[in-house]
Amino acid sequence: MKFTFKPSPNYRDKQSTHSIMLELMIGLLVVFGFSVYYYFTEFGSQYGIRAIGLLATAMVAAFGTEAVWYAFSKKNVAKEIKNSFPAITATILTLMVSINTSYYALAIATIVAILFGKLVFGGFGQNIFNPAALGRAVIMASFAGSVAADFATGATPTAAYASAGWMSTSASAFDAFVANFGGMSNMFVGMYPGALGETSALVIILVGVYLAIRKVIDWRVPVVYVTTMFVLTFMVGAMHGQGLYYPLFHLLSGGALFGAVFMMTDPVTNPTSAAGRIIFAMGCAILTVVIRLKANLPEGVLYSILLMNMLTPAIERLTDGQQIKMMKKNLLTIGIVGVVGIASVAACSLGVTAKESTGSDAGTGESTEGGSSTDAPALALGNPVALDADFAKFDAQVESSEGGVYVVKVKGYGLIDPEGHAGESGIDYARNVFEVQINPETNEIMSIKNTTFGDTPGIGDKGVSEAYLETFVGLNTTDVTQEVDTVTSATWTSESVVAAIQAAINAVNE
């Protein structure tokens, strides 16, 4: 008979770190599953397979990095990986990137996330930054251009609205803008392009509620984050005469809900006390709004998380003590953070204006001819491109040529064309259609018109504005090596103009 000694208690809850991570993983896979479904149904199998390929890439990179690390540190690789949960980081990171991210960029980002985000800090539980957020920041900073061009899906609502300065001129302008993404109800359901896992508020909320009930994540973090963000953006909206749609759009767009449910709740990188986590979530919300309104970034969620990760040790110190005796102090701290947040966001929002019409008349497939630019902004020209450059990706086709007028159809950046022009690969591309008139004697461009606009309203329409198109009138097309300007921040659309001209020139030469 053996009586073993063990310090009390000798009773353990069933929930283990492994069961927590397993349930979290299942939750993430549900979100991923939705994404795969979306790409399969809306863009075809090629896209769906690519989504799966991205996840596989991240998984291989994550597990590979850990295996090499633990092999070099002469540890039991299988055991260490079992207690290190690289799959979570890989999945979250994959869900934060868009479908056209290159495998190469994602692999490097995953390696950096695992290695510099976690392992060098001492492994699971020791890391300061959310590893997935760190990896995403790496892609944003270093691989912004490393995209697979074949997988263009069009601008995301977040990027589109960000370039409009996170503000609409009016409620109807907002309605017209958001209609391009299927309206607010589709923003909620999530059938629009964006980061793989960030689009469907519905799925994220359902998974989040489940995980909160199962005590996998702390409900306080997403609830406080969403509430704070709603209050702040409602205030900003009210200051600028925006309706209830304004705070809702802030919550539904970008990584707000995904970050709130899956990243801010990362226990390793948020504070351990309930009060601390509330302060953490409030800080994330405040920084998200400030970054969105003021910084030169489309999105604020990612950096708000990384910044608050950095402040976690400070929050821990602030809330140290016996919690029941700290309640007044903690409430006071929460109040101060709230007031500071409201004040700083209010200050930030003073200088915010809607930068341009956010698509009140564009993007519906109608002609923008003669109408669009009563309030056209000054064009920022740059990035010269040669007339004979390789524009194969635009797949420019001359549809008709009568009397020197060439009607050219080119691929748009990729909002789905409502009339369904199927491309060769079975993928629907929106089309930009141009009428290019070239004088056969002088080889000069006499006029160029955009008759159908298929790009992202609020962004692409700069590239078809009369101001820009006029720059081509009188251009002598004999020298195809000469360079012409494109429009900064509407590169695709303005290049499509050049591609159309190139196709027209080729038609003339034939």
Next chain:
Amino acid sequence: MSFIIGPMRKHVDGHKELTSHTDVVNLSPNTVAIPLVSGAMTADLLVKEGDKVKVGTKIAQCNGNFTIPMFSSVSGTVKGVQQIMHSWLKPVDHLVIENDQQYTFEAPFAPVDFEKASREELIEFTMNAGIVGCGGAGFPTYVKYKFAKDIQLLIINAVECEPYITADYKEMKAHVAELVLGTRALLKMSGAQVAKVAIKATKKDFIPTLQEAFKPYSNIEVVAVPDVYPMGWERTLVYELTKKRYEKLPSEVGCIVNNATTAISLAQALKEGKPIVEKIITVSGDGIKTPSNVKVPVGTTAHELVQTCGGYAAEDVLLIAGGPMMGKTITSDAFVIAPYSNALTVFVNKPVEAIACLRCGKCSDHCPAGLQPVRINNAAKVNNTALLEKLNYDACIECGMCSYICPSKIDVTEGIRRAKRYMALKKK
């Protein structure tokens, strides 16, 4: 407020069904060994080897800060004093008595009609009857009442929040009249106007019986409390019933708390002049063949209890004096049942492997004392005394919640004990 602080409690799977529906088994050992200590105090012996004793014969008395008399639990012959491992993990003197199996009773003190006695007389009676807190700590009951002032509420703790234990429940079921009498006597001793009998809401079958029994006394209310751990801890229970928190003693907020079995013991002393000589002990857990409640004389060894319950179910077990949360593992089954014992829990030894802390903060959310166990552990690892003081490590009652809840299976409670030991050494 459970928004800026966690729930400070949690439902714990109690496994009470293992023993709550089976009959209480009687066990009559051939010898008993009565521990001659109470807390840090040792008792002065009043009998010698060869003396004949009866059930109720006063055999010793502690005369330290408190007075605690001790009584023989069987009739028979005193065999002498022997050092035996105590359930507090120290070898202490025990008085060994051979049982003649007659159970001849001799009342060591006269019964008292509490309605006629004064409050002071009742407190004196409680002292002489050796009534101690039966929740597990064994604190002499009379002390609480002697120094109690301005008490508005008496709380009878029938919660029994430790998993596996059903001894109080069985005791109450068998002695409803005594529970009523004891509660009324304690109410008089406390000077409070109102008493509340707190019992878990999940004891649906028994609550109506209690309500019926207390019906004639409009100032005594049976209150159903949530089935969470540690609902039976004084602070948690007082907060649940009054929404008030206190610094040191519940009397600060006008409350006094006693265990239900203590009330029953007092009633038996008042009615029959009978001190605590026998106990219902829950023997349960997956390491025991037939989990049961066993009625035994004080001084019965754990070994005999286990044998009565079919023996051990495995070769390597954790033998716990008390419940699995706060009870301590003992490396021998030779220790005996004291007047304040209520359970033996036996588990098959299944070691769990701890992994890295994921900083989830579940320990901080659920600590019933509102501490931050994870922070205390981390501060203890680097011997940060200033931070340990700030974290108020000393308020820990070692209820075990932090280790229980820890998903990484870290011995968090043990880490806090380490902090306490370190600070104790540091202060010397």
